[in-house]
Amino acid sequence: MQAINVSIGFDKRLAAQDLAGSRAHAAMLLKAGVISSEDEAQIQEGLAAIEREMAEGTFPFRDEFEDIHMNVEARLRELIGPAAGRLHTARSRNDQVALDFRMWVRDACDRTIGQLRALQGALLAKAEAHADAIMPGFTHLQPAQPVTVGHHLMAYVEMFGRDAARFADARARMNESPLGAAALAGSPFPIDRQMTAAALGFDRPTANSLDSVSDRDFALESLAAGSICAIHLSRLAEEIVIWMTPQFGFVRLSDAFTTGSSIMPQKKNPDAAELVRAKAGRLLASFQQLAVVMKGLPLTYSKDMQEDKVPTFEAFDALELSLRAMAGMVADLQPNVAAMARAAGSGFSTATDLADWLVRELNLPFRDAHHVTGAAVKRAEELGQELSQLSLDELQKLDPRITASVYDVLTPEASARSRRSYGGTAPDQVRAQIKRWKDLLA
Ligand code: ARG
Numbered sequence: 526m527q528a529i530n531v532s533i534g535f536d537k538r539l540a541a542q543d544l545a546g547s548r549a550h551a552a553m554l555l556k557a558g559v560i561s562s563e564d565e566a567q568i569q570e571g572l573a574a575i576e577r578e579m580a581e582g583t584f585p586f587r588d589e590f591e592d593i594h595m596n597v598e599a600r601l602r603e604l605i606g607p608a609a610g611r612l613h614t615a616r617s618r619n620d621q622v623a624l625d626f627r628m629w630v631r632d633a634c635d636r637t638i639g640q641l642r643a644l645q646g647a648l649l650a651k652a653e654a655h656a657d658a659i660m661p662g663f664t665h666l667q668p669a670q671p672v673t674v675g676h677h678l679m680a681y682v683e684m685f686g687r688d689a690a691r692f693a694d695a696r697a698r699m700n701e702s703p704l705g706a707a708a709l710a711g712s713p714f715p716i717d718r719q720m721t722a723a724a725l726g727f728d729r730p731t732a733n734s735l736d737s738v739s740d741r742d743f744a745l746e747s748l749a750a751g752s753i754c755a756i757h758l759s760r761l762a763e764e765i766v767i768w769m770t771p772q773f774g775f776v777r778l779s780d781a782f783t784t785g786s787s788i789m790p791q792k793k794n795p796d797a798a799e800l801v802r803a804k805a806g807r808l809l810a811s812f813q814q815l816a817v818v819m820k821g822l823p824l825t826y827s828k829d830m831q832e833d834k835v836p837t838f839e840a841f842d843a844l845e846l847s848l849r850a851m852a853g854m855v856a857d858l859q860p861n862v863a864a865m866a867r868a869a870g871s872g873f874s875t876a877t878d879l880a881d882w883l884v885r886e887l888n889l890p891f892r893d894a895h896h897v898t899g900a901a902v903k904r905a906e907e908l909g910q911e912l913s914q915l916s917l918d919e920l921q922k923l924d925p926r927i928t929a930s931v932y933d934v935l936t937p938e939a940s941a942r943s944r945r946s947y948g949g950t951a952p953d954q955v956r957a958q959i960k961r962w963k964d965l966l967a
Pocket residue numbers: 532536592618619622826828830831832
């Protein structure tokens with residue numbers, strides 16, 4: 526029984542929240558006239574002593590007391606005697622654990638938002654440094670149209686911005702205190718739930734005591750936000766892995782974020798990026814794990830809910846580590862702008878620009894322009910040339926009205942510069958977005 530029932534091994538991570546909750550609860554019991562000022566003073570002193578023991582690493586975590594709540598209470602009794610027994614008036618472990626866990630997740634959301642901001646800052650700095658650099662934009666991982674490196678990096682700034690907003694939303698929704706719901710039905714004592722809620726930084730107390738002890742959707746919502754964030758991290762990690770291959774050669778990472786091989790001396794492996802890519806598995810699994818624990822539970826508390834903590838702790842550990850590693854990698858990343866520009870100029874990436882030119886200058890319907898451009902690509906392929914290398918003669922065979930001014934749009938730089946629509950890839954648009962984000966984050 527003890528082996529399956531015990532949770533102190535992992536819920537000791539709720540120690541700080543448990544102590545804060547108990548201190549607020551004791552102060553409230555005093556104000557409500559439920560405990561005497563002598564007892565309250567002893568309880569506060571005892572809890573402070575426990576806090577010190579925990580800081581010094583001398584607090585005895587014991588399996589026989591099952592979980593963090595009973596470990597703290599048992600130690601309090603050893604330190605201050607019978608007054609310790611009054612702390613649990615008008616409270617149950619059911620609202621206690623709901624409170625502790627909620628505060629832990631709330632802190633984790635705050636830390637994650639901070640790390641997302643740091644990652645966005647690293648991306649913004651790189652984007653600004655390479656706002657004009659040209660690289661191929663891809664669809665289907667096939668060269669599509671030239672884009673700027675800054676624009677590509679800013680796409681991730683948008684994603685991580687939405688991730689931060691999701692964590693902020695989840696935090697706002699979870700910021701209600703379940704303390705005082707007691708076992709499930711509320712308390713007959715004249716408790717002041719507003720007082721404990723305010724003392725612990727909540728906006729208000731929860732409005733339904735049954736819901737208070739059985740809700741874990743604050744954790745699910747955070748894990749969902751974490752899963753989406755991990756998917757974004759994994760996509761960026763995947764791009765770093767691809768870009769690091771000698772075949773692409775788009776970026777370099779220093780030895781700080783790569784490893785060598787024990788047998789192949791030429792190797793520079795992007796292990797950190799690969800691990801960030803893989804950690805997404807933990808996040809997605811954690812959401813799944815908790816969702817399955819919760820999905821068939823009748824109201825209110827069931828011991829199943831003790832299984833909420835491990836997946837949540839693991840998920841945030843993996844996410845926070847991934848965010849740190851990714852911020853480090855982004856700062857470390859050295860784009861090989863020459864290789865990127867070279868790649869942007871190959872693969873007929875300005876074909877759309879040729880078609881657009883035919884529409885604009887010769888008033889061709891876009892479908893016809895698409896057809897003429899297709900013929901130009903075919904001819905260039907036959908000659909082993911890029912579009913910009915085709916002679917005017919060759920182009921005029923396709924439509925005699927084509928003039929030399931067409932070459933102005935056939936270079937990747939001109940192509941990228943021309944896409945000045947709002948949110949487009951042109952350097953001035955990218956700089957405007959960089960500025961918008963810098964102001965938002967300031
Ligand atoms: N260790 C328990 C948990 O994590 C605390 C709540 C126990 N409540 C109960 N009625 N047994 O969920």
